[in-house]
Amino acid sequence: MSSSMKPVNTSYMNPRTVILIGIPGLEHVQFWIGFPFLAVCLVALFGNVILLIIIPTERSLHQPMYIFLAVLAATDIGLCAAIAPKMFAIFWLRAYSMTFGACLTQLFFIHTLQCIESGILLAMAFDRYVAICDPLRHTSILTPPILGHAIGAVAIRAVVLVGLLPILIKRLHVFRSIRVAHSYCEHMAVVKLAAEDVKVNKICGLFVGFSILGFDMILILISYALIFRAVFRLQQKEARLKAFNTCTAHIFVFLEFYILAFFSFFSHRFGHVPPSTHILLSTIYLLLPPALNPVVYGVKNMVIRERVAQVVLLSRGGGP
Template structure:
């Protein structure tokens, strides 16, 4: 213990490097990420305005979509301000407790998004495989319970991560090679035994992302089987049209999620590539989700057009 620099015992601040190896172009990299965040915020805010206002959208899928939009806004708010401050103003310092708070909110919102995607897959499954009982199964009280369970699951399981990090006292560095505080990026700085932290991170990742992904895959396999059993091509096309947005969002979320999750633990990916992809994985889905669902729904498209036309006409 005597060989450890005392400044790294119970550190009060940490320094986020940003993207190692690309520090000279981080200023420029910030602009596309800023554009993605703007699209995400605008799109999800529009969804939160339109869905409560339109009675025809007061259905389980769109209620889940509104919760997903609120989650995505929170995710952008948790990541973007500090990340852009690092890229544009070299404001890299952050208190250790603020770092743990950011870590909690990012991972909790990420896990909540996964849970909402699972709930949407369940809604799609009921709508196609048992349409006559859809309204009786997914009642308002059941919807509320599902959302509360998703939120509690994410809060409790992810809450273990910063608690376990707080038990660590000695760190070989306070420089985090990332653009935001990520669990493994912080844990790897410790000089103490981190096996419990690693095991807990794996448990949280696979018990939420892995569990949700398996159930969503099973749901879509059953949905596809049910669609092919339909006798009319028009009914098949309508059913596939209902699922295409869900499938696209599911694929882009989980493929990037598991690449980011596994490469940080098991892979030999260049740090700059890993950080860029893990940031893209967190910020691109919030930007794509409202676009994908907005394009698929005529009511949302028309309301967006009306909002912009009214604003344009008033100028």
């Protein structure tokens, strides 16, 4: 009798709360792990807020590349806001519990903002392609209405496709555990708790991942293949170096974002990576790009560097 009752005793029907345990195996040092993550978040917030102040107010930066960069900065701030508060509450206050609805809400915002970031990186790659391969038509192709439509399409695509994930999780009613082995509510980490058939959830997760991240990555690779072909056809060495220089920041951000993204994506489904390593790298993947993006793009642009220096001087009382 006790054997037949075991599945009932270890199952949870329509749970109202979940428990996020943080980083499995490293619970004893989570307090200290939080400080490097805090430093990364502060750099991300400071850098992206500076970009959102400088780009709208500096007329010379009212170009497609920097409009996309401003959207990327807003997305990165949202990503930090979606992850950091609960993660630090787990690490420092041991506030492990979270309502199931709040968990699904966090899941939706984190993955939606990830997908928006991917779409903006694709838009920035297309901007570089037009600027290098068809420079005379750059302003006529990437007009303000086109930019608005592109940004709107990226956001709608992310909201609609990622919105399927929490909806499909809501149809599940029986869970074998409510302990999420993660520092935030990640899709597969929550799906793995279910005691029901989750084949549809896994297929949908793969579909969303490949239809957004995979699709965007393929198009970015194609755009840069065309860019490199055009650059190598330039006769002057100085012209080739200048063209490459305009792309280096984007290539760095592109490689860093997609390499970490696909490592996290595949290791959760097919890999045998230790949970602590996977969760640390997944968290780094979400928090590091927001910190690096303003640094990488800011260092490459003289106007941004000068305006940042002005802001720092003013904050220290050094005058204009």
